[in-house]
Amino acid sequence: MSMSIPPAEAALPRFRRDPAGTHPPLLSPDYRSTRLRAPLKAPVDLPQRMTEVTGPVFGDGLVHADDADLTRGYAEEPAGQRIIVCGRLIDGDGRPIPRSLVEIWQANAAGRYRHDRDNWPAPLDPNFDGMGRTLTDDEGRYAFTTVKPGAYPWKNHHNAWRPAHIHFSLCGRSFTQRLVTQMYFPDDPLFGQDPIFNSVPQAARNRMIAAFSLTDTRPDWALAFNFDIVLRGSEATPFDPERS
Amino acid sequence: MTTLLSTPSQTVGPFLSIGLTWERAEYVVPEGTPGSFWIRGRLLDGAGEPVPDGLIETWQADPYGNFGHSVPPVRPVGGGGSGFGGFGRAMTGPDGQYGLLTVKPGRVTDGAGGWQAPHLDVSVFARGLLHRVVLRIYFADEAEANSADPVLCSLPDDAARATLVARPNGDGGYILDIRLQGDRETVFFAV
Numbered sequence: 452m453s454m455s456i457p458p459a460e461a462a463l464p465r466f467r468r469d470p471a472g473t474h475p476p477l478l479s480p481d482y483r484s485t486r487l488r489a490p491l492k493a494p495v496d497l498p499q500r501m502t503e504v505t506g507p508v509f510g511d512g513l514v515h516a517d518d519a520d521l522t523r524g525y526a527e528e529p530a531g532q533r534i535i536v537c538g539r540l541i542d543g544d545g546r547p548i549p550r551s552l553v554e555i556w557q558a559n560a561a562g563r564y565r566h567d568r569d570n571w572p573a574p575l576d577p578n579f580d581g582m583g584r585t586l587t588d589d590e591g592r593y594a595f596t597t598v599k600p601g602a603y604p605w606k607n608h609h610n611a612w613r614p615a616h617i618h619f620s621l622c623g624r625s626f627t628q629r630l631v632t633q634m635y636f637p638d639d640p641l642f643g644q645d646p647i648f649n650s651v652p653q654a655a656r657n658r659m660i661a662a663f664s665l666t667d668t669r670p671d672w673a674l675a676f677n678f679d680i681v682l683r684g685s686e687a688t689p690f691d692p693e694r695s
Numbered sequence: 696m697t698t699l700l701s702t703p704s705q706t707v708g709p710f711l712s713i714g715l716t717w718e719r720a721e722y723v724v725p726e727g728t729p730g731s732f733w734i735r736g737r738l739l740d741g742a743g744e745p746v747p748d749g750l751i752e753t754w755q756a757d758p759y760g761n762f763g764h765s766v767p768p769v770r771p772v773g774g775g776g777s778g779f780g781g782f783g784r785a786m787t788g789p790d791g792q793y794g795l796l797t798v799k800p801g802r803v804t805d806g807a808g809g810w811q812a813p814h815l816d817v818s819v820f821a822r823g824l825l826h827r828v829v830l831r832i833y834f835a836d837e838a839e840a841n842s843a844d845p846v847l848c849s850l851p852d853d854a855a856r857a858t859l860v861a862r863p864n865g866d867g868g869y870i871l872d873i874r875l876q877g878d879r880e881t882v883f884f885a886v
Contacts (some may be wrong), residue, residue: 457728469884474704475825482706484823486740488875490883497829497846497884501803502754502816505762520720522728545697556714566710568748582713618707618714626754627886629827633705650825658702675748 465499465686466627467543475650478624479531482646499627506625509552509586519585521557521597529579531560531598535675536634538668539591540621543684547591548628554584554620555595562601562615571604572653578679596673602641621680635660636676704826706781709748711820723753723797724784730758730798733868734832734861737791738819741876745791749821751796751873753783755814755834760801787821799834805845812840812847819873828883832871833860850882858882 477489497503522528530653536555540548558564561573565580583595600615616633623629635648637660642648648656658681667675707715724731738746756762781800785793802810815832827863833841841847841860850856858881861869872883 470699472884477828482823482825484706485825487744488746488821488823490828490875490880491741492880492883494828494883494885497886498806499886500806500811501762502756502811502814503886506754507780515712530786540737541699543699543701554714556710564710564713566713568709569751580713581861584714618705618711620707620715626818629752629818630702630704631707631820631827632709647706647825651705655700655703658700659705680702682789682863683701684698692741 463607463646464504464601464625466504466625466683467686469683473653473655479646479650481608482604482650485650503627504625506622506628507552509550509622513552514584514586518537519583519593519595521579521581521583521595524580525578527578529559529576529598531576531579533596533673534599535594535596535667535669535673536617536661536678537592537594537664538661538678538680540587540593540623540680540682541591542623542682546684547587548682549589549591549625551587551589551591551624552584552620552622553587553593555582555597555617557600557617558603558615559583559596560598560601562603573601573603599636602639604657607646611644612641614639614645619678619680623682630680630682632680633659634676634678637661637663706822706825707750707820709822711748711750711822715750715784715820716786717784720784721793721795723755723795726796728796728798732798733794733796733869734815735792735794735868736871736873737865738787738793738821738860739791739821739872739874739877743877745785745789746821746875747789747791749787749793749819751785751787751793751795752818752820753797753815755781755816756803757799758780758798758801760803773798778802791878802840805858807845809843809845811839812837812844814844814846817873821875824875826871828875828885830873830881830883831859832869834869835860835862854879855882 558578561574661676661678737750798854819825864870
């Protein structure tokens with residue numbers, strides 16, 4: 452067993468901590484499910500070493516081009532407003548993150564998920580499963596074709612409704628950059644009463660809202676929304692295990 | 696240099712399995728791989744109740760202490776493909792149970808001239824978690840390496856360390872429960 456450090460592993464990046472005010476506090480009591488699930492002890496600082504600054508590389512063949520089009524794969528098109536959701540995956544230094552896995556899931560146009568535990572009385576759509584995945588291109592770009600998800604009620608508080616949203620999962624380049632978020636649509640009247648959206652400090656909330664794009668809208672076909680996703684940027688000093 | 700602010704985190708919600716399920720993603724290595732074993736355990740909330748809608752995601756070195764990020768790229772999701780990706784995902788079941796088939800990682804440099812004990816980095820996602828929580832899984836039968844591990848050594852006491860150390864379960868596998876809250880709350884890390 453070799454204990455030497457392969458040259459490729461030298462001088463890996465370290466990633467900046469996000470400033471306070473970026474992410475929601477784990478305990479956000481207005482979102483009831485956090486009360487018994489949010490850890491209550493302060494997290495222990497974990498210096499970034501090899502395991503933290505590496506991450507899976509996604510090879511060709513992992514995803515299929517059709518996986519980025521949620522309106523295909525069934526006998527007919529799903530019901531609802533056809534949309535394109537596109538943008539770039541970049542880091543906090545503005546650099547694109549290429550060849551990185553982007554996974555999405557969402558409710559159908561009526562606000563119903565295809566899931567055993569979603570049983571509110573809105574129709575399932577036999578032509579929609581609500582799941583998409585793609586790899587970013589060499590410039591960090593991604594694009595999905597889907598339908599605009601509906602809002603739906605949930606039992607968090609009286610008359611609680613989730614604003615329309617699409618769940619996004621990002622792997623970035625490393626374990627440290629891993630992020631799961633939700634993309635919202637502009638000017639949703641449901642924002643004010645949603646404790647999940649509002650769990651994020653106010654100044655950061657608009658980073659979760661897509662922008663309508665007439666430029667990317669395809670004539671006679673689909674409206675487009677832009678959503679750029681920013682993962683943590685690099686520290687100025689790279690991590691060099693051979694010199695430490 | 697441009698500095699852009701990060702996109703905020705949000706919960707995966709209760710329907711995460713729609714988007715995050717990959718066939719055989721809990722097989723970090725294919726069945727029958729020499730030295731492979733199951734790591735199992737329960738994800739529990741502050742009332743000691745199982746969390747049936749959670750995701751345990753792991754990242755680790757191979758048995759030689761190398762990472763699957765090297766060239767050529769390998770298929771990282773699920774162990775059915777070629778090579779060792781080092782990346783695994785297990786959804787928790789109705790009883791909060793997760794299970795991952797993997798191999799023990801080799802020792803990895805600690806960046807300061809020493810070595811870390813064999814470990815997996817773990818992200819936990821669930822409804823009610825507005826941000827992932829991060830832990831490490833170590834192995835109880837690596838006592839000597841564990842006693843010199845800089846991360847374990849940085850913890851205040853043995854009770855804290857014990858929340859991260861998987862115990863042999865008698866059939867060649869390991870067991871580690873993850874407690875999100877409570878007296879025996881797992882040690883979680885800020886990365």
